[in-house]
Amino acid sequence: MRRPGRGEPLLRARVRRACRPSGFCVEGVELELWPGEALVVAGRSGSGKTTLLRGLLGLPGVTLEGSVEVNAPAGYLPQEPWRAILGPTPRYDLELSGAPLNGFEEVLDKPVHWLSAGWKQRLALRSALHGASIAVLDEPGVYLDADARRELRLLVEEMLREGGAALIVDHDPHAWRGTASKAVVLEEGRPLCSGSYEECIAHYPQPPPPPRPRGRGMGSVLVSARGVWHRYPGSTWVLRGVCMEVYAGEVAAVTGPNGSGKTTLLKILAGVYRPTRGRVVAAAPATYIPENPLLYYTGATVYEEATWGGVDEAYAEEVLRRLGLWRLRDRPLAWLSTGERRRAAIASAITHGYRVVAVDEPTAGLDPWASNQVLSLLEEAASSGAAIIMATHDERAASTATTRYRLEGGVVARLP
Amino acid sequence: MRRLGRLISILVGLSVRGFFEAGWTGFRRSHPAAKLLIAPLGIALVYLHAAKGAAIVEAVIAVLLALSGDPGWALSLEALLLLPAAWAAASSLALSILGVSPITPTQALEIMLRYHAAGLAIAYPAATINPMDAYNAAARLTSPGRAAAILAAYRLLPHGLNTFREAIETASTKNPPIHSALAAATAAVLEEAEGVIEAAKYRAPRTRRVRLERDWRWTLLEAAAAAILAATLP
Known part of the structure; x- marks a missing residue:
C-alpha cells in the first residue's frame, strides 16, 4: 500500500466544475482527506453528490475542470455494491484482490448471485477496498438492514484506525455521526457548507417526517x-x-x-x-x-x-x-x-x-x-x-x- | 402471457441453475483440458455412430452427473436439453407427416436421442468450466486487469438472465405483449452492464492471477470419461 509523503493528504481536490452532458454542473468544491479522516458528501437527490464523486474518480459521463490529486490507492464501492464484485464466488472474488477469506466461511463457495444483499455488500467492501487507503463509498447503506449498516460503519472505522480515509456520499449524513470528521453539503450543484462535520450537518436541511398513516376505515x-x-x-x-x-x-x-x-x-x-x-x-x-x-x-x-x-x-x-x-x-x-x-x-x-x-x-x-x-x-x-x-x-x-x-x-x- | 411467462421463467431458472450454480467445490476445480475434450469427442461419436454413439455419450455423461452429488443441477441440465431435442424430433415427425422426408416414430426418437447427446456433450463442459481458468489464461496472455473483463461478463450472465425472469414475472401480472417486457429487461440489463463495467474498470488494475486449488478426483473422472469416448470412437 503506497503511503503519502509527509504533509501530503491522501486526496486533494479543487473542483472548479464537474459537468454532466445534460449541462448540470457541480461547482466550487474543495476538499482534502488526511489519514484517519472520513468526509461525508451530503445533499438531496439531484444536488450533485454522484456527479462530484464521478468527477473525482474520473468515471465516464462527467467532465472535470480543476485538479484531483490522489496520493494513495483508492477503492470504489458503487451504490449497487454487487457491481463491484468480479469473482463468481466469494472465494475467488477475495482471492482476486488478495483479501483474507476469514469471516466468509459459510458462503465462500456459493455463487455470488445466491448471496443476500448484506453478504454482497460485505464481500464488495472487503474485496473492492482491500489494498486501498481511500474508501470511496456511494450511498453505501441503501440496500442494508440496520445490522448490516452497523457492520459497515465498524468496517469504515477500522479502516480509519489503520491510517486510511473514507469519502462517503450519503443522503443521510446523520448515519455517520461519530465516524466522519468532515462534510460537504451540496445544494443544486454548489457547496452549502464545506468543513467540519458537526458544523456542516447543522446546515443540512432537516429531513421531513414521513407521511403519517391515515386513520381511515378499512374495506373488504x-x-x-x-x-x-x-x-x-x-x-x-x-x-x-x-x-x-x-x-x-x-x-x-x-x-x-x-x-x-x-x-x-x-x-x-x-x-x-x-x-x-x-x-x-x-x-x-x-x-x-x-x-x-x-x-x-x-x-x-x-x-x-x-x-x-x-x-x-x-x-x-x-x-x-x-x-x-x-x-x-x-x-x-x-x-x-x-x-x-x-x-x-x-x-x-x-x-x-x-x-x-x-x-x-x-x-x-x-x-x-x-x-x-x-x-x-x-x-x-x-x-x-x-x-x-x-x-x-x-x-x-x-x-x-x-x-x-x-x-x-x-x-x-x-x-x- | 401468464402461461408463456411461467414457461420462460422456468426455462431461465433451469439455465441459471444448470450453467452457473453448481460444482464450485467439485467439478469446477478439475483441470479444464479433460472436460474440454468431452465436447468434440462426444459430437464426433454421435455423428459417426448415430444412436449407438449417442447412447454411449449419454451413459458416460450420466455417470458424471450422478457422481456430482447435486441431483437438482443434473436434472436442470437434462431437462433444459430435452427441449431442443424434443423440438427437433417433433418437427422432423411433422415434416414426415406432411410428406417431406418420411421417418418412422422410432427414427424420430433416435433424432431426439442424438440431439440430446450432442447437446449434453457441449453443455457439460460449458456448465462445469471454471471462469477463473479462462481468466488466468487470459491474464497470462494480456494482463490481470484486462482479463477481468471475462469475469465481469460471466457475472453479468446469470444476473441478466434473472433480470429477464423478473421482468417476465412482473409482466405476467400486467399482461402486456411479451416484447415490451423484454424491452424493459434489456434496458435494465444494459444499465446494469454499464455499472458493472465501470466498477470493474476501477477495480481491475488491482486484481491478480489466482492460484486455483485442483480437485484431482474430478480431473481423473473427466479424463476417464474422455478416454472412454475416445476409445469407442474408431
Missing part, C-alpha cells in the same frame, strides 16, 4: 394468504405457513432482514408465483412492482406507460396531474430518476385499475424528500380503495403503514 379483504408455504426447487422453505389478509384502503408493510423472503411473499400475494402449499385468494386484480421499477414498464414514456392497453386518456391525464407526473409525461422512462421511475410505475398501476399493488422496497435509494413523494403516492392509492403491500427494510417507510408484519425464518408475525 382484497387478498388473503392461507397457510402459505413456499420453496424454490432445490432450496429449503422460504415461507412457512404464512397467513395474512390485506384490506381495501390498507397500506401493509412487510419488514425483515435481508434475504428473509419478503420479495417472495410479495410475488405470491400478487399472483406472480403459486405457493408450494396453501392458498392465496385475490378478490381484485393484483400487480407487482419490483425493486427495479424499470422492469415494470410496458411503455417507453410516462404517458405511454400510463395509457397502454386502451386506458381512458382523460382519466390517465387526471391521475398523472394529481400525482405531479404530468410535466414528465413525454420523458423516456430510462431518463427518469429512481424516485420518478417508482412514482411512474405506481401511477401506471393506478390508471390500469389494479386494486392490489405489491411494491418491493419502494424507497430504496431515495432521500427523505423523494421517499415521502413515493409514500404519499401509496397513501393516495390506498385512499382510492386499493390495498398496498410493501416489502421494506426502511423504518421510515414502514412507519407510514397502517399494518406492519415482520417476516423472519419464513414465519410472518403481525406487529402491534
Whole structure:
C-alpha cells in the first residue's frame, strides 16, 4: 500500500466544475482527506453528490475542470455494491484482490448471485477496498438492514484506525455521526457548507417526517394468504405457513432482514408465483412492482406507460396531474430518476385499475424528500380503495403503514 | 402471457441453475483440458455412430452427473436439453407427416436421442468450466486487469438472465405483449452492464492471477470419461 509523503493528504481536490452532458454542473468544491479522516458528501437527490464523486474518480459521463490529486490507492464501492464484485464466488472474488477469506466461511463457495444483499455488500467492501487507503463509498447503506449498516460503519472505522480515509456520499449524513470528521453539503450543484462535520450537518436541511398513516376505515379483504408455504426447487422453505389478509384502503408493510423472503411473499400475494402449499385468494386484480421499477414498464414514456392497453386518456391525464407526473409525461422512462421511475410505475398501476399493488422496497435509494413523494403516492392509492403491500427494510417507510408484519425464518408475525 | 411467462421463467431458472450454480467445490476445480475434450469427442461419436454413439455419450455423461452429488443441477441440465431435442424430433415427425422426408416414430426418437447427446456433450463442459481458468489464461496472455473483463461478463450472465425472469414475472401480472417486457429487461440489463463495467474498470488494475486449488478426483473422472469416448470412437 503506497503511503503519502509527509504533509501530503491522501486526496486533494479543487473542483472548479464537474459537468454532466445534460449541462448540470457541480461547482466550487474543495476538499482534502488526511489519514484517519472520513468526509461525508451530503445533499438531496439531484444536488450533485454522484456527479462530484464521478468527477473525482474520473468515471465516464462527467467532465472535470480543476485538479484531483490522489496520493494513495483508492477503492470504489458503487451504490449497487454487487457491481463491484468480479469473482463468481466469494472465494475467488477475495482471492482476486488478495483479501483474507476469514469471516466468509459459510458462503465462500456459493455463487455470488445466491448471496443476500448484506453478504454482497460485505464481500464488495472487503474485496473492492482491500489494498486501498481511500474508501470511496456511494450511498453505501441503501440496500442494508440496520445490522448490516452497523457492520459497515465498524468496517469504515477500522479502516480509519489503520491510517486510511473514507469519502462517503450519503443522503443521510446523520448515519455517520461519530465516524466522519468532515462534510460537504451540496445544494443544486454548489457547496452549502464545506468543513467540519458537526458544523456542516447543522446546515443540512432537516429531513421531513414521513407521511403519517391515515386513520381511515378499512374495506373488504382484497387478498388473503392461507397457510402459505413456499420453496424454490432445490432450496429449503422460504415461507412457512404464512397467513395474512390485506384490506381495501390498507397500506401493509412487510419488514425483515435481508434475504428473509419478503420479495417472495410479495410475488405470491400478487399472483406472480403459486405457493408450494396453501392458498392465496385475490378478490381484485393484483400487480407487482419490483425493486427495479424499470422492469415494470410496458411503455417507453410516462404517458405511454400510463395509457397502454386502451386506458381512458382523460382519466390517465387526471391521475398523472394529481400525482405531479404530468410535466414528465413525454420523458423516456430510462431518463427518469429512481424516485420518478417508482412514482411512474405506481401511477401506471393506478390508471390500469389494479386494486392490489405489491411494491418491493419502494424507497430504496431515495432521500427523505423523494421517499415521502413515493409514500404519499401509496397513501393516495390506498385512499382510492386499493390495498398496498410493501416489502421494506426502511423504518421510515414502514412507519407510514397502517399494518406492519415482520417476516423472519419464513414465519410472518403481525406487529402491534 | 401468464402461461408463456411461467414457461420462460422456468426455462431461465433451469439455465441459471444448470450453467452457473453448481460444482464450485467439485467439478469446477478439475483441470479444464479433460472436460474440454468431452465436447468434440462426444459430437464426433454421435455423428459417426448415430444412436449407438449417442447412447454411449449419454451413459458416460450420466455417470458424471450422478457422481456430482447435486441431483437438482443434473436434472436442470437434462431437462433444459430435452427441449431442443424434443423440438427437433417433433418437427422432423411433422415434416414426415406432411410428406417431406418420411421417418418412422422410432427414427424420430433416435433424432431426439442424438440431439440430446450432442447437446449434453457441449453443455457439460460449458456448465462445469471454471471462469477463473479462462481468466488466468487470459491474464497470462494480456494482463490481470484486462482479463477481468471475462469475469465481469460471466457475472453479468446469470444476473441478466434473472433480470429477464423478473421482468417476465412482473409482466405476467400486467399482461402486456411479451416484447415490451423484454424491452424493459434489456434496458435494465444494459444499465446494469454499464455499472458493472465501470466498477470493474476501477477495480481491475488491482486484481491478480489466482492460484486455483485442483480437485484431482474430478480431473481423473473427466479424463476417464474422455478416454472412454475416445476409445469407442474408431
